[in-house]
Amino acid sequence: MDLLVTNIGQLVTNDERNGELLGVIEGAAVAIEGGDVVWVGLDERIPERYTSHQVCDVAGAAVLPGFVDAHTHAVFAGDRSHEFAMRLSGARYEQILADGGGIYSTVRATREATLDELVDASLPRIARMLAAGTTTIEVKTGYGLDTATEVKMLDAIDRICNVLPIDTMPTFLGAHVVAPEFADDRGAYLDLVTGAMLDAVADRVAFVDVFCDTAAFTVSETRRIAEAAQERGLALRVHADQLAHTGGAALAAEVGAVAVDHLDYSSDEDLVSLARAGTVAVLLPGVSYSMREPPPDGRRAWDAGLTVAIATDCNPGTSYIETMPFIISLAVVMSGMTPDEAVWSATRGGALALGLHDRGVVAPRHLGDLVVLDAPSYDHLAYRPDGELVAQVIKRGKVL
């Protein structure tokens, strides 16, 4: 698609050459050809050769790179709203899980659903994410916990990605929790997840993920899964230190994970290790909001020199949140980030958390993925938490 986006009041480029963290240009325009940005500059100096492109005049609005949501469980079946009410009445997450609820409840529903049903349940959710400006999304498996259902989840992701103009990065999360039928034989489940199940999905996923925490997998089990992933050339992500400080973040740094997510209970030393290892910290303030727990400390993560991403963790248990603008608000209001840091973390930070260097920046040779706000400044995103401020989404140069 050849497109010329003009009359941009405030353009967030995330390109340091344009100054400071967000590389903001006032009075900007962007030219896109073949889905990629080919030119970024001042609106009053648009080169002649782009003026025959289709024009998208945004009338002074703020424009940002498309949001990259680097941690979601957006494909699932079933309804767990009642668990939210149970937790408000004092039930603990770990106890709900131990009683066969929590993740196990979604596993049952996802196993029972046909592929069509799973797509029907999940597609509207991901369509809503796209409409709210998310142009690239990571989606995890992990509600199957048997090979057939894990593969069915990947089939659902493929089907949705074929219908919606959103880029989807699938992650294998067989190590979400131990499958219920292996409750008395964790070792056999680990054999499956690091063996036949992993083999069945290895050529269809970008990452292997492990939920390393008190209610899920130990550090040594996580190490074993990491090794299996690396043997197959797959990059690693780790859920760590969400429920307690178990050492998952330190392990993630040690084994060179691309990203480590949650970090609510991580120590200062963990953060230093992650920064040294170049592992991206993915903070998930929506979980803390929904669980009524203390928020992840975004201020500390930035000050530790980490590359920080923020994501929805969209899932039916602990964060039924779909939109990145709301996560930006939470990151500022609850996690102590500045609006600039939160916007960067929702765009370039998210891209880096997925190992993607072709997006999250508005510059030549990057994807033409843009979000047009119904506001003159990105400051409005944190300022108006229920503002529904995304007016238009442009994906690879196509105005959706």
Next chain:
Amino acid sequence: MDLLVTNIGQLVTNDERNGELLGVIEGAAVAIEGGDVVWVGLDERIPERYTSHQVCDVAGAAVLPGFVDAHTHAVFAGDRSHEFAMRLSGARYEQILADGGGIYSTVRATREATLDELVDASLPRIARMLAAGTTTIEVKTGYGLDTATEVKMLDAIDRICNVLPIDTMPTFLGAHVVAPEFADDRGAYLDLVTGAMLDAVADRVAFVDVFCDTAAFTVSETRRIAEAAQERGLALRVHADQLAHTGGAALAAEVGAVAVDHLDYSSDEDLVSLARAGTVAVLLPGVSYSMREPPPDGRRAWDAGLTVAIATDCNPGTSYIETMPFIISLAVVMSGMTPDEAVWSATRGGALALGLHDRGVVAPRHLGDLVVLDAPSYDHLAYRPDGELVAQVIKRGKVL
């Protein structure tokens, strides 16, 4: 409008005769004639005489009374997003106000705006509130602080109310802060607010409101304004104990205010006085969220036996929040209410805070104002804070 709403999976009636706080009926239908509810019952027992009405089949969705937003400053001009960023950098609300920002910034912009400009700035905001299920809204003046602009604000409210099918209750808030040109003569401004300015608006407003707090009016000044309102037969509302415990809530109870709003710093004794006086407590958790302050204690207010409402306080400085579903989420997550209490406070509580007994309840002889959710249960409202769950709004029997 004659309408039959059928196939309601879960109907919140707020009618105690149907059981518990929310009077929920599963598998319900509602008949509306001439804008009023005429029948509520089981979907399988709809009387013959309603079956020729226009049918609105909601396919198993949850239906609630229209939200009543009992505290807003939704008519204003100007942009104060930069103040939000200033506060994040440590600036205090009182200091911004003392420096001529805050409310004074909006006063300048609102005075400068023509009536058309004020309507153009405010109508989309109120349209959005309506689309999110708010069928009755209170709107305060108080960004004029001179007679002409206070009247212009009432004109804007009238114009918007003529265009949008939303019921608007205007409140005179000349006593928002002392007008800047009276900074050295508070007494003269009080003379104006209790005299000529009040006379100019008295027959156009439902209430008189006072911002009784450290940065605004003292308790004795508030008492004087209350007396002037009562002399003209106008009911009183009071902003109290938002910034500090100044005694405003106790005064509101003493003078029989309809509602007292904020109450963040009120004492337990204050709450007892308010409960005895029958004054409705309007809690505004969106302000605490946006200001990064401790939330109002909804649990304490309910446990004190108060009639509790929740509202957006939509305003450009301390709570640029437009939608009641998000306020319900905040009331549950931050203020410790149960989902049932939050839904009641957003509907019947809001109506009572405005002295309205003809809405907030789905029962015969009440307005046919309904909200249809894109969800099977009202539990989803708190569970999905950015869910945009309002699928349809019905105002006085008309599907919007």
